[in-house]
Amino acid sequence: MGGTFDVVVIGAGSTGATIAYYLVREGFRTLVIDKRGVAQGMTAYSLGLVRSYYANEDVARMSHYSHEFFMNFEREFGINVFTKTGLLVLGNDEDGMRRAFEMLRNVGARVRLLSDYEVREMLNADVGQGEVGIYEEDAGYADTGLYTNTIMNRARELGVELIIDEAQVQLRDYRVVGVRLVSNDETVRADHYVIATNVWTPKLLPQLNLPIKNIIERVIRVEMGRSLPNVFDYVNNFYIRPEGSSYGLMGLLYPPEDAWPDPDNFSPLATPELDYAVNVMENAARRLPWFVNAKYLGGWRGLYDVTPDWMPIIDEPVKDLVVVAGLSGHGFKLAPAFALMVTELIKYGKVRTFKDIFRLSRFREGKMIQGTVQEKAAF
Incomplete structure (x- = not known):
């Protein structure tokens, strides 16, 4: 050394x-x-999700800086690790979503505020009155x-x-x-x-x-039969990260906070519990009627180290x-x-x-x- x-x-x-x-x-x-x-x-x-979207402006500035690093990675390192998919964030606090949209524009993110009609057209989704979408053009995921x-x-x-x-x-x-x-x-x-x-x-x-406590995060894999952007649905509590043109990786945006103290005794390869998978898929089907035909294909687990x-x-x-x-x-x-x-x-x-x-x-x-x-x- x-x-x-x-x-x-x-x-x-x-x-x-x-x-x-x-x-x-x-x-x-x-x-x-x-x-x-x-x-x-x-x-x-x-899952390697990459985006500028955050509701906190200070963190959004950090995220936008990092986002640009990932998007320019191939130019710097000669290897492409980033897949652009877009990100659609759905919420029902219209004023809060509009404030987040304006802040993200000021930070430099390429975002659009979508009406319920536009969200419905993009996802073939059920959209309630007062629900608003923020679409971030350049979001995606990276091969971690x-x-x-x-x-x-x-x-x-x-x-x-x-x-x-x-x-x-x-x-x-x-x-x-x-x-x-x-x-x-x-x-x-x-x-x-x-x-x-x-x-x-x-x-x-x-x-x-x-x-800090270590919280279990569960990821399920599904066959959807169609392509989607990344989706964060804060109304129905689920996310989707696309995997190719037909598959998706999913979970709850607000996971159950069940702790696992010793990471050395944790098995990421254990399949998430079936009731968790059903919960995620039912939440998605409330937004996406066509999702009732999705097929559950298993999944894996990870740990978050979480602060208050x-x-x-x-x-x-x-x-x-x-x-x-x-x-x-x-x-x-x-x-x-x-x-x-x-x-x-x-x-x-x-x-x-x-x-x-x-x-x-x-x-x-x-x-x-x-x-x-x-x-x-x-x-």
Whole structure:
């Protein structure tokens, strides 16, 4: 490894890999450690939804920045990881939807406000009085594994080192004194440390007592027989992410908050419970009459690391230790913005480009992020 690093990043999922890439571009000598390898945690089970749409303006700005990163990915890396499908968001708070629409336009997103007639025509759907649609032209999804491996490969070409090993953060008097590699009992030291371990963070750093719980997210796969854009239906509580021209990946926008404390004992390959699948499909059929002919094809599960306001923590709770955790389902789509924030925090001592709204202290101070009731993002 050649001695001390500027930054050690623990976690090689989409967040950690993107952070490493941003850091090495700024000249930081960076080491990434992950006991499973690149994109082998929850990144592997994410739907990879990419959009600018958020109801909170600060988060929408981060999301739009990240969205453009994904859309320009092929130009930068020579590999296309992004599929454009559009996104239709449905709600019945007409004033709130109009405000969100205007805000998104100001942020730079290409959005249209759709009438009930236009929604009905786009989806062949039942649309009630007062229901409104926001359609985002450029939204879509990305191949999460291909994205993460590509950006990590580029980071390594630029000088990032990668170790496949279990890492243990060594704290003494609330200072980091190093990271122990379990396989050979070696200690790695750096000027800064970044924790991007997703649902494993509370287990890695129990001393911090982070306000995070791991919530099960279930994804079902269906054969629909037709193509759709991404759909977020907040009235009927379901989402659809298209898969090709005939299939879809689905779930509840507001999932049951059943916790799973130990991610090491969690099986993503377990099929979601049948009653969950029936619930999702019945919700969709209330909006889409033709959906009664859809076929259930199984699915999988994942874990969200969730905070009380369903928004991330990006902060330095211990000197020179930056924690990126509690991503609450927003991790993949916001990874480039998170990477920029972490890089600025290390380089300048503060976040410059975006508002520094993800501080851990907000929970203690009762200043949770507002406008996030409808932000429980699809996995």
